[in-house]
Amino acid sequence: MDCLVCHESTGTYKKFPTGAGHPASEPTVFPDENKTYYPPDWNKVAQSVQRPGRENCGTCHFYGGGGDGVKHGDLDSSMTHPDKHLDVHMGKDGQNFSCTRCHSTSLHHIAGRVYQTPAVKEVKSLIEDDLTSKITCVSCHSKTPHRQNAKANDHTDKVACQSCHIPTFARINPTKMSWDWSTAGRKKDGKPFVDKDEFGKPAYATKKGDMRWEKNVVPSYFWYNGSIEHLTLNDVIDPLKEVWISRPAGSIDDPNALIYPFKVHWGKIPYDKVNKKLVVPHLFPNSKTDTTAYWKVFDWNAAIGYGQEYLGLAYSGEYDFVESLYVFPTTHMVAPKENVVNCTECHIREKGRLAALGQIYLPGRDRSLLFDRIGWLAVLAALAGVCLHGLGRIFVKKNREE
Amino acid sequence: MAEGKKTQKIYLYTRFERFWHWIQALMIGGLLITGFEIHGTYTLIGFEKAVKIHNYVGLTWLIMFAFFVFWLFTTGEWKQYIPTTKKLISVIQYYVWGIFKGKPHPVKKSADSKHNPLQRLAYLGISAVLLPTQMATGLLFYLYNMMPQGFPLSLLAILHTFIALLLLNFLVIHIYMTTTGHSFFSHITGMITGWEEVYENTQIEEWEMPGKKP
Numbered sequence: 001m002d003c004l005v006c007h008e009s010t011g012t013y014k015k016f017p018t019g020a021g022h023p024a025s026e027p028t029v030f031p032d033e034n035k036t037y038y039p040p041d042w043n044k045v046a047q048s049v050q051r052p053g054r055e056n057c058g059t060c061h062f063y064g065g066g067g068d069g070v071k072h073g074d075l076d077s078s079m080t081h082p083d084k085h086l087d088v089h090m091g092k093d094g095q096n097f098s099c100t101r102c103h104s105t106s107l108h109h110i111a112g113r114v115y116q117t118p119a120v121k122e123v124k125s126l127i128e129d130d131l132t133s134k135i136t137c138v139s140c141h142s143k144t145p146h147r148q149n150a151k152a153n154d155h156t157d158k159v160a161c162q163s164c165h166i167p168t169f170a171r172i173n174p175t176k177m178s179w180d181w182s183t184a185g186r187k188k189d190g191k192p193f194v195d196k197d198e199f200g201k202p203a204y205a206t207k208k209g210d211m212r213w214e215k216n217v218v219p220s221y222f223w224y225n226g227s228i229e230h231l232t233l234n235d236v237i238d239p240l241k242e243v244w245i246s247r248p249a250g251s252i253d254d255p256n257a258l259i260y261p262f263k264v265h266w267g268k269i270p271y272d273k274v275n276k277k278l279v280v281p282h283l284f285p286n287s288k289t290d291t292t293a294y295w296k297v298f299d300w301n302a303a304i305g306y307g308q309e310y311l312g313l314a315y316s317g318e319y320d321f322v323e324s325l326y327v328f329p330t331t332h333m334v335a336p337k338e339n340v341v342n343c344t345e346c347h348i349r350e351k352g353r354l355a356a357l358g359q360i361y362l363p364g365r366d367r368s369l370l371f372d373r374i375g376w377l378a379v380l381a382a383l384a385g386v387c388l389h390g391l392g393r394i395f396v397k398k399n400r401e402e
Numbered sequence: 403m404a405e406g407k408k409t410q411k412i413y414l415y416t417r418f419e420r421f422w423h424w425i426q427a428l429m430i431g432g433l434l435i436t437g438f439e440i441h442g443t444y445t446l447i448g449f450e451k452a453v454k455i456h457n458y459v460g461l462t463w464l465i466m467f468a469f470f471v472f473w474l475f476t477t478g479e480w481k482q483y484i485p486t487t488k489k490l491i492s493v494i495q496y497y498v499w500g501i502f503k504g505k506p507h508p509v510k511k512s513a514d515s516k517h518n519p520l521q522r523l524a525y526l527g528i529s530a531v532l533l534p535t536q537m538a539t540g541l542l543f544y545l546y547n548m549m550p551q552g553f554p555l556s557l558l559a560i561l562h563t564f565i566a567l568l569l570l571n572f573l574v575i576h577i578y579m580t581t582t583g584h585s586f587f588s589h590i591t592g593m594i595t596g597w598e599e600v601y602e603n604t605q606i607e608e609w610e611m612p613g614k615k616p
């Protein structure tokens with residue numbers, strides 16, 4: 001294990017991008033970024049060993065997926081030195097928490113979630129159970145943190161704190177929301193190229209296809225019991241539908257599930273048309289003479305063939321692209337209370353944040369169209385009736401007076 | 403409709419009755435206005451405020467209604483609401499037909515009989531069925547978070563909303579009916595001052611005479 005990623009504090013300990021976790025041993029230029037990587041000043045780094053700060057954890061977690069904000073929309077480099085507006089807990093002018101303030105460690109088992117096993121089996125407060133190893137919002141705030149009688153307290157049995165307190169994610173740095181591999185391989189003047197978007201992020205790259213980056217993204221909401229179900233390469237898919245590569249587990253009937261916010265990443269990825277399974281293309285050339293790597297020869301069939309064979313998986317020889325979805329729970333970037341999600345962003349007839357969430361009754365969003373119509377028709381009929389009656393009275397009275 | 407007929411004033415509604423009538427009108431009006439904002443029919447004061455006011459007014463009304471029921475039974479006023487079919491048909495005939503012909507109302511108002519048979523039926527339906535159901539569904543709605551998992555909030559809310567519409571329906575007719583008295587405003591004036599103008603041939607008891615206000 002590399003102790004220094006987490007324990008150094010100079011901020012100069014940089015790994016070589018393709019160095020499989022090792023820093024450069026002599027100054028080396030990484031051609032993709034046109035940036036020189038210097039070997040660490042080992043003396044300084046070794047002397048700076050301390051308890052891990054946000055930079056340390058961020059070395060890996062802010063750059064998951066190979067770049068800043070590629071994966072999580074709530075964990076990116078803007079969280080190294082956030083202000084209170086971006087994150088009330090880690091904000092330098094706020095509580096200035098380190099990651100480990102919440103992700104408490106015992107013998108290097110960092111508290112968090114392991115996929116498939118729920119982290120919050122039961123939401124408990126530290127007061128009820130001070131041995132709990134998973135810190136959640138409730139651990140510090142209790143289930144009723146609001147003023148007495150505040151309607152928000154009535155929500156916490158169904159709606160997760162994050163759903164109201166993280167109005168949008170990626171509030172400073174953009175995050176990648178979609179990735180269409182099917183358009184990869186286009187060249188300009190016979191050469192691979194990259195087009196940048198308004199944020200300076202790649203909107204198109206020959207190697208990767210079309211990508212869309214967004215800021216201030218409104219999350220999607222799902223019932224979630226703390227586990228995420230993952231599709232495997234052996235699962236048969238229905239290519240006519242969007243394929244959920246990962247999906248929050250839980251439903252309204254699950255007593256441990258709450259409504260949580262998520263980033264949903266949309267993709268278009270290759271699959272085996274005959275076997276109806278996802279495939280793993282071989283991307284990165286492993287030598288100068290590699291004839292199958294996609295990023296060298298831009299031939300999907302060859303890349304998939306090699307990738308599948310390498311993993312010992314079948315490949316029919318026919319591929320196509322399928323739409324896919326991937327979810328990331330959103331928990332960081334808790335905004336100050338003034339920026340909390342408004343009641344009517346959920347309690348509204350159309351286009352509310354929870355518009356897609358059925359089976360649950362929300363005043364202002366839901367109604368019985370039938371009973372509403374009957375009721376209003378009766379009211380209109382009564383109005384029409386009294387109007388006619390009144391007009392009749394006035395009319396006969398006039399007649400009589402004449 | 404009182405042409406050529408002499409009228410006199412009688413004391414019909416006690417101070418308590420009048421107070422109760424208008425406070426209840428105010429609260430039901432407020433509940434209707436805030437309720438339909440919560441329902442998403444329009445935006446007026448904002449969802450959160452509407453919820454807050456609706457809950458406060460709803461609970462206040464609930465408590466006051468309990469006192470009102472107590473009063474009804476201790477004073478015997480509940481008899482005013484006993485339904486009767488006597489003359490019911492002629493009252494309906496009056497509103498459908500007679501009122502246009504300038505005929506007199508078939509049932510005279512008096513302190514013993516403030517409500518005509520049609521009113522009795524309507525008020526009994528409202529006070530004994532609609533309002534209590536509305537209060538019960540409202541209270542359950544309010545206590546929804548204490549209910550066991552799986553409590554059907556949607557059914558409750560649909561019923562609560564439907565009754566709200568029926569009450570609105572009643573209100574339209576009720577307000578219109580106030581204009582059918584001896585003059586356009588005599589019913590309303592009666593409910594404000596307690597004194598209502600009625601036709602002279604009504605039998606009046608001594609305590610109802612002017613100057614003998616209890």
Ligand code: HEM
Pocket residue numbers: 362363364366367430433434436437438440441442452453454456457459460461463464536537539540541543544545559560562563565566569
């Ligand atoms: C004339 C009387 C009343 C009317 C016209 C009325 C009307 C309404 C309407 C239209 C809604 C919206 C329902 C929906 O769209 O889901 C509503 C919600 C509600 N009503 Fe009433 N209501 C009345 C009395 C009461 C009473 C006595 C209570 C008891 C406290 C009550 C408690 C509630 C509650 C708790 C809600 C859900 C929203 C909130 O928390 O305020 N209502 N009402």
